[in-house]
């Protein structure tokens with residue numbers, strides 16, 4: 001059986017992670033679990049329904065000043081992937097973006113649906129499996145990493161995966177699940193983004 005990655009949370013971060021992993025590991029099974037009836041709901045309402053995709057700021061040291069909580073932690077990631085990369089990423093997938101006078105970046109369509117369609121379309125094209133109505137209630141770390149798997153519980157059902165990515169935003173219930181795991185070393189990428 002092919003290796004499996006489970007992504008918990010079907011928001012912008014979950015979709016972006018799923019797409020990046022599916023591209024980097026063709027043939028692996030990428031499963032995205034979303035507790036809600038539909039995915040990308042915050043993207044829909046973001047930027048007043050227009051989706052403020054990023055900001056025209058090209059210098060990571062300048063950019064982190066806009067993040068009073070977590071600016072230091074974001075400096076490294078912004079050196080790997082910053083606003084210009086975000087714009088290029090969408091442009092490569094056919095999304096036209098515009099920079100407004102104050103530096104905010106929106107799709108030319110002025111509709112967040114354009115961004116949703118892009119993320120959904122790309123995930124589908126790459127074979128990402130999306131399960132909605134799937135609330136993760138428990139996480140079990142691998143007993144003997146790296147040989148064993150993570151166990152992810154959705155109500156009573158258990159899913160096994162070699163890799164686990166958590167992108168549930170500021171949901172305190174999931175932060176608690178992560179805290180209960182303690183400080184285990186394994187091939188895990190826990191991405192917890194908070195607005």
Ligand SMILES: Cc1cc2nc3c(=O)[nH]c(=O)nc-3n(C[C@H](O)[C@H](O)[C@H](O)COP(=O)(O)OP(=O)(O)OC[C@H]3O[C@@H](n4cnc5c(N)ncnc54)[C@H](O)[C@@H]3O)c2cc1C
Pocket residue numbers: 008009010011012013014033034035036039040041042043045046047048051052053054134135136137167168169170171174193194195
């Ligand atoms: C009104 C508003 C406007 C905004 N406008 C912008 C904007 O224009 N530009 C911008 O960059 N940002 C904007 N934001 C911030 C925006 O929320 C984030 O940029 C982005 O949507 C966060 O994405 P995310 O994937 O990290 O989190 P989320 O979008 O919150 O996704 C987390 C997902 O995890 C799911 N989840 C939670 N717990 C579980 C569980 N136990 N099991 C399974 N799934 C679970 C949730 O249902 C959710 O779908 C706005 C926020 C709000 C509230």
